Structures are given as C-alpha cells and as structure tokens.
Amino acid sequence: MQVPAKPKDEATRLDTLRALNILDTSPEERFDRLTRLAKRLFGVPIALVSLVDEDRQWFKSCQGLNASETSRDISFCGHAILEDDIFLIPNAAADERFHDNPLVTNEPHIRFYAGCPLRVSNGSKLGTLCLIDREPRDFDEDDLALLRDLARMAEQELAAVQLATMDELTMLSNRRGFEALSQHALGLCKRIEKPATMLFFDLNLFKQINDCYGHAEGDRALTKFAQILKETFRESDVLGRLGGDEFAVLLTNASLETSDKILGRFSQDVEKYNRESQRGYDILYSVGTVQYFSSRHDNVSDLMAEADTLMYEQKKQSRPNPVSSESSSILCQSTG
Secondary structure (H helix, E strand, C coil), X not given: CXXXXXXXXXXXXXXXXXXXXXXXXXXXXXXXXXXXXXXXXXXXXXEXXXXXXXXXXXXXXXXXXXXXXXXXXXXXXXXHCCCCCCEEECCHHHCCCCCCCHHHHCCCCCCEEEEXXXXXXXXXXXXXXXXXXXXXXXXXXXXXXXXXXHHHHHHHHHHHHHHCCXXXXXXXXXXXXXXXXXXXXHHHHHHCCCCEEEEEEEEECHHHHHHHHCHHHHHHHHHHHHHHHHHHCCCCCEXXXXXXXXXXXXXXXXXXXXXXXXXXXXXXXXXXXXHHHCCCCCCEEEEEEEEXXXXXXXXXXXXXXXXXXXXXXXXXXXXXXXXXXXXXXXXXXXXX
C-alpha cells in the first residue's frame, strides 16, 4: 500500500483548513446537495466532500458511507490533493498502489475512485469532491468535465466559509478565524510543552489618517501594516486582523526573548516603510505582549484579553512605537 505524500505547502494548507473552523461541524445542506447530485448524476453508491486534516480525512458531506472519517494514511483523497486535476483510479484492486489498501480489501471495497481537488483562494487544496464505486468503471471526457463543474461549486461553498473567517481587506484571518486557529495552536504547544506568546497591536492616531487623507488611504495603511506583519513574522505564527485597526499575532514555540527579537525586526521594517513611503504620515502602533501559561490562561480569549490590556496601558503612556523612540507623530502635514 502506498501512503500519500504531503503537499509542499502542507503547513499553510493545514493553517488554512483549520482557520475555516469547519472540521467536525454538523452537516450542511449546501454541501449535502452537491454530494446527492453527484451520486445521482454518476450513478455511484458513494459521493463525498472530504477534507484532508493532518492525520485523517474528515467528511463534511457523505452520501452512501457510514463513516465520518478515516486515517489519512489509507485515504485516496490524500493522493488526490497532490494533483492539479482529477485523480482517477478505474480499478483499485488492479492498481499496485491500492490493491492491498484496507479500504479496498475491506469495507467499503473501493474499486473505482475519482477525486477532484478543492482549492481555496490562496491555492491550497483542502480536500476533494470524490466519487466511489464498488465496481470498476471508466470515465470519459464528459464525465471528467461534469465532476470538475461540481467541484467548482463545492469550491464556491468553501470560499463562502472562508470569507466568514478571513478579513477581505488584508487577507489575514478575522477575529473568528484567528481565535479558532490560535486555540488549536495553543493546544498543540501545551501538548508538546512548547512556549507561545500573544502580541496585540493597535494603530495609533489611525483616525487622523482617515480624517486627513481619506478612508482609501486609511485602508492602504491597514493593508501595508498587514503586509509588514506577514513579511516579518514566521510562517508558523498565527496572524489576524481583529477589527478596525486592531491586529494580533500568536507566536508558537517562541519565548518572550524570541518575541522581542522579532518585534525589533518588525519595528525596523515599519520605520523603514515610514521613511520611504512619503505618504505624509507615519504608521504608528502600540503592542501588548503576553507569554502563554496554561495555569493562568484557560483559552485564547484569556490570552488576548491580557495582551489587549497591556497594549492599552502602553498606549496611555504616550509611547506609540514600543520599540523605537524615533517615530514621528506628525499628521495632516503638507507634503508640498
């Protein structure tokens, strides 16, 4: 039996999947409608919307199968997300990669499999819309085209879910997505006994940017701040725009010392942008930093609340940039 390999973007793919907060949720008609339609149109006994998690494939919608998940190691969909187009197995019993797979030798006795990868906006393939038959069969070009069309409909439904967890302006996680992803990351850090640190950012004098330069320029400042966050922090860190001019970052496997070093680089990057942008204003911010302790923080909300409090204490001390004392707060100035 051939175990499926991991995609090159596995870390990003898993972060994207978990940020959707869709795993282990109740059935939804919008997905069930698609699998019922696929089952009927193709005359197969089983049709699934399968999402490939770290160690399992979980079925968001399942027609014709009495299971909610299987191990990723034996999954056909784990192979399908490695492809750019439909992954097709006409007869699994005659395929050396799958002939001794437990899903072939035992229930549901898979013979035919066709899985179309489901992509989201960042290009990650989160799972598949797949068809399964207990008898070998062939697929012609019309069949392939129809399955692709149904998969695009499933992708549209996933995009709708993603919009509920993503901030459209900055393309960071919104509060809902950030909390869901951070809670998972905290659980992992606790289990493997690794440190984590929460950073809570608030832009200073942001209202003046909107008032003096217009809301389009305010959006530009928010987008640029988010871009610098993404460029400075690590791929393993969780980033989010919580609303308005508030942002947060959860650094995993990071002590306060490590967090301070990264914050120093971030401050330098923001200052560099301020020097070079010539926008007539500087991007300024306050930040609260809290290290995670399982004995003190029951969940990510507790951690965020403490970091938020520290951020406002810093803001009240009139130190807009916590790392550098050279940031200018001149706004509404003439740019000549």
